[in-house]
Amino acid sequence: MCGVVGIVGKGPVNQDIYDALTVLQHRGQDAAGIVTADGDRLHLRKDTGLVSQVFQQRHMHRLAGDMGIGHVRYPTAGTSSSAEAQPMYVNSPYGISLAHNGNLTNAEELVADVFRADLRHVNTESDSEILLNVFAHELDKRGEFVPGPEHIFEAVAGVHARCLGAYAAVALIMGGGIVGFRDPHGIRPLVYGCRDVQGGEEYIIASESAALSVLGFEILGDVAPGEAVYIDVEGRLHVQQCAVGPSLTPCIFEHVYLARPDSIMDDISVHKARLRMGEKLADRILEQSSGRDHEIDVVMPIPETSRTAAQPLAHRLDVKLREGFVKNRYVGRTFIMPGQNQRKKSVRQKLNAIDLEFNGKNVLLVEDSIVRGTTTQEIVQQARDAGARKVFVAVAAPAVRYPNVYGIDMPTSAEFVAYNRTDEEVGTYLGADWLIYQNLDDLVESAREGNRVIESFDCSVFDGNYVTGDIDDAYLERLSIDRNDETKQRRDAELTEGPTVIELHNHA
Secondary structure (H helix, E strand, O other): OOEEEEEEOOOOOHHHHHHHHHHOHHHOOOEEEEEEEEOOEEEEEEEEOOHHHHOOHHHHHHOOOOEEEEEEEOOOOOOOOHHHOOOEEEOOOOOEEEEEEEEEOOHHHHHHHHHHOOOOOOOOOOHHHHHHHHHHHHHHOOOOOOOOHHHHHHHHHHHHHHOOEEEEEEEEEOOOEEEEEEOOOOOOOOEEEEEEEOOEEEEEEEOOHHHHHHHOOEEEEEOOOOEEEEEEOOOOEEEEEOOOOOOOOOEOHHHHHHOOOOOEEOOEEHHHHHHHHHHHHHHHHHHHOOOOOOOOOEEEEOOOOOHHHHHHHHHHHOOEEOOOEEEOOOOOOHHHOOOHHHHHHHHHHHEEEOHHHHOOOEEEEEEOOOOOOHHHHHHHHHHHHOOOOEEEEEEOOOOOOOOOOOOOOOOOHHHOOOOOOOHHHHHHHHOOOEEEEOOHHHHHHHHHOOOOOOOOOEOHHHHOOOOOOOOOHHHHHHHHHHHOHHHHHHHHHHHHHOOOOOOOOOOO
């Protein structure tokens, strides 16, 4: 999960890109970067940390130019280091920078192919660098001194022919413009828009529509699966389908957890989808608890993402909705933290119970999803410590039992709380008196009601059905070795003990 943005403006774009990245900060808290084009010069700043930490005033002054791209990252493939922060850059052809959200599932094969066939060297373990080199090689094959839209689209078609998996990317081409493209399944989101300013129109491409709205851009549409959107240096918009047989199967987890509620993805309001999730979850609770005899005194969302679903749920159950937890907004998302001990410690720092709301009550806690269960287990205990008589847990998504291979750095299957456990066993592990999950069909319907054109979603974390069709047991086994907590801790230790490397193009 990462956030990308690209802007072609009529004046300096550095501040707008910075502001867009702050809107997309929830998509990645590990690293941030911006590259801008000023005449025949590129200016790049990237580093680990939040947007506000990476960019100081002196850096912003150096990011001159009227077009640029930006990125916020957490590590899906590769390591948590400044060397793998994005955007990434190659100088041939033209000078191209790229920012990428997603994960290439044939990255290992592509690394060898890029070296043997394309004569290009990949310097990091990031699949984003692979994607950049594939795109650069496909564009180089056109042999044009100044690439036109048709050459850009042919290059994107070449990427689609070679790359498997999920990718929503923006790329800056020196002397050309900015292109955004999305994989043929449209797994990861990408949207584009424009706004009128003095001197003409400015264009933006970003991961979520919230970034457009905040900056005053009008949404023109989602980048369709397999499609490319190209804005040249003159500010002209070009759009073309570049894939053979594209099929829209977006990631359902965007609507469950990842996206901002004020975003619209593939014509679906994230906010409304989550409201419908709450309604359907309430119906499921009523069905399984023999109508109104559910014993629930109060509904409490576990902030923030579950709040939207909790509101209609409480209304349908005809019980009070209360805010029982105070959230520290300066602690990051716990499911992407590097180790189990750090995740446990951060839960208490992140949420604190208001005893008055729990004392002597049967409390229904509403979660958006449960992955490892570490956070939920700690919260259930907090509720008991605050005096709750009984603690029930309702989850707006089904049980997560399969790894994500399309750009969400979830753990291995063995680290999922629902792995090899029944729903009742998960509830016991969490310390809950009762646990109820959303039905998968109800979850899909909650999102699909917003756009009936979409026939199916990528629900692989719930059902193990990988829409790209190239995932087998051997791939999942390699992924398991790469993603387990022990491997991540060893990488972090190596980075801590290793020498500090300062890249010349990273304005320090």
